[in-house]
Amino acid sequence: MLIRKAPDIAPSEITPESIYRQRRQFMKGLAAGGALLMSGQASALARYALDEEQVRYLGPDWLQQKLRAAQKSSVFSTDEPLAPYEHVTGYNNFYEFGLGKDDPKAYAQNFKTDPWSVEISGEVHKPGTYQLEDILKGVDLEERIYRLRCVEAWSMVIPWVGFPLASLLKRFEPTGNARYVEFTTLHDPKQMPGQRSRFGTIDWPYVEGLRMDEAMHPLTLLAVGVYGDALPPQNGAPLRLVVPWKYGFKSIKSIVGIRFTEQMPVNSWQRTAPREYGFYANVNPSVNHPRWSQSTERRLPSSLFSPNIIDTQPFNGYADQVADLYSGMDLRKWY
Ligand code: MTE
Numbered sequence: 001m002l003i004r005k006a007p008d009i010a011p012s013e014i015t016p017e018s019i020y021r022q023r024r025q026f027m028k029g030l031a032a033g034g035a036l037l038m039s040g041q042a043s044a045l046a047r048y049a050l051d052e053e054q055v056r057y058l059g060p061d062w063l064q065q066k067l068r069a070a071q072k073s074s075v076f077s078t079d080e081p082l083a084p085y086e087h088v089t090g091y092n093n094f095y096e097f098g099l100g101k102d103d104p105k106a107y108a109q110n111f112k113t114d115p116w117s118v119e120i121s122g123e124v125h126k127p128g129t130y131q132l133e134d135i136l137k138g139v140d141l142e143e144r145i146y147r148l149r150c151v152e153a154w155s156m157v158i159p160w161v162g163f164p165l166a167s168l169l170k171r172f173e174p175t176g177n178a179r180y181v182e183f184t185t186l187h188d189p190k191q192m193p194g195q196r197s198r199f200g201t202i203d204w205p206y207v208e209g210l211r212m213d214e215a216m217h218p219l220t221l222l223a224v225g226v227y228g229d230a231l232p233p234q235n236g237a238p239l240r241l242v243v244p245w246k247y248g249f250k251s252i253k254s255i256v257g258i259r260f261t262e263q264m265p266v267n268s269w270q271r272t273a274p275r276e277y278g279f280y281a282n283v284n285p286s287v288n289h290p291r292w293s294q295s296t297e298r299r300l301p302s303s304l305f306s307p308n309i310i311d312t313q314p315f316n317g318y319a320d321q322v323a324d325l326y327s328g329m330d331l332r333k334w335y
Pocket of ligand 1: 206
C-alpha cells in the first residue's frame with residue numbers, strides 16, 4: 001500500500017459539537033440499555049459500557065434496537081484480547097478521508113449515513129435500489145470477534161456486529177452467470193476530502209471484489225456495528241464488509257453498490273499497484289509484499305518500547321475454515 005509511516009495515535013484534544021451531542025445521546029442509550037438488562041434481555045450496549053468520556057455512535061433508532069438484540073457468536077469468535085475502543089475507532093485506513101491514520105476520525109464526523117441505500121445490479125434476478133433499513137429487516141445481528149490483519153503489517157482484534165453476507169446475496173437471487181461480486185464505496189467528494197485531493201492515489205470510487213464462493217463463505221460478514229454500537233463513520237458506516245482471512249483492504253467500507261459479475265473485478269489497490277496488490281489478498285506469511293515482510297505483524301495496541309510483534313498466521317489463523325477454497329491454486333501467483 002502506498003503508505004506513510006504510521007504515527008502513534010494522537011488522542012484528539014478537541015471534542016466537536018456533533019460528537020458531544022452523540023455522547024449525550026449515548027448516555028441516554030446507556031440508560032435504555034440498562035433498562036433492557038434489568039428486564040432480562042441481553043444488551044450489547046451494556047456489555048461494552050465504556051466510560052462516559054468515550055465517544056459512542058448510536059445510529060438511527062431502528063438500528064439501535066437491532067444492535068441491542070445482537071447475540072455473541074462463540075463459534076466464529078476468537079477469545080484473544082480486544083483492541084481498545086479508541087484504537088479501533090481512532091487508528092483507521094479510509095483514504096476517502098485522508099492518508100493519515102487519524103484523518104478518518106478527524107474528518108468523517110459529519111459524514112451522512114442515514115438514510116442510506118445500496119444498489120444491487122448485474123447478474124441477479126432481483127436488481128434494484130434497497131434502503132438499508134429494508135436490507136436489515138428480518139435479519140438477526142450477531143457479534144463476531146475477528147482478527148483484522150492489514151497489508152501494512154499491523155493487526156487488531158475487533159468485536160464487529162453484523163450478519164453473514166451470504167444471507168443477503170441469496171435474497172437477490174444471483175443468476176447462473178454470477179461468478180464474482182463487486183462492491184463499491186460511496187463517491188461523494190463534497191463529503192469525502194480524500195476524493196477531492198489532487199494527490200490522490202486511488203481512482204475513485206473504491207472498489208473491491210470477491211469470488212462467489214468467498215462471498216458465500218460463512219465467515220464473510222457485513223458489519224453495521226462495532227463494540228455493541230453502530231459503526232462510526234471512520235470504520236465504514238453504515239455498512240462495510242469484513243473478510244477476516246484476507247488483508248484488511250478487502251474489507252471495503254461504506255458500501256453503496258453490490259454487482260454480480262461473470263468477470264473477475266479489478267479492485268482499487270490492484271488497479272493502483274498491480275505488482276503489489278492482487279485480487280485474492282489472502283493473508284500469507286510466506287509471500288512478502290515487494291517492499292516489506294509479511295511474516296510478522298504488530299498487534300495493536302503496541303508502542304515503540306513494547307512493539308508486540310507476533311507471527312502472522314496463514315489465512316490470518318482461519319486456514320482450517322478457508323484453505324480448501326484455494327486448493328490447487330499457486331498462492332504466489334494469486335496473491
Ligand atoms: N474501504 C474504503 N472505502 N477505503 C479505504 O481506504 N481501507 C482498507 C479497508 N477498507 C479502505 C477501506 C484498509 S487498507 C483497511 S486495513 C481497513 O479498511 C481498515 O479498517 P478499519 O479502519 O475499520 O480498521
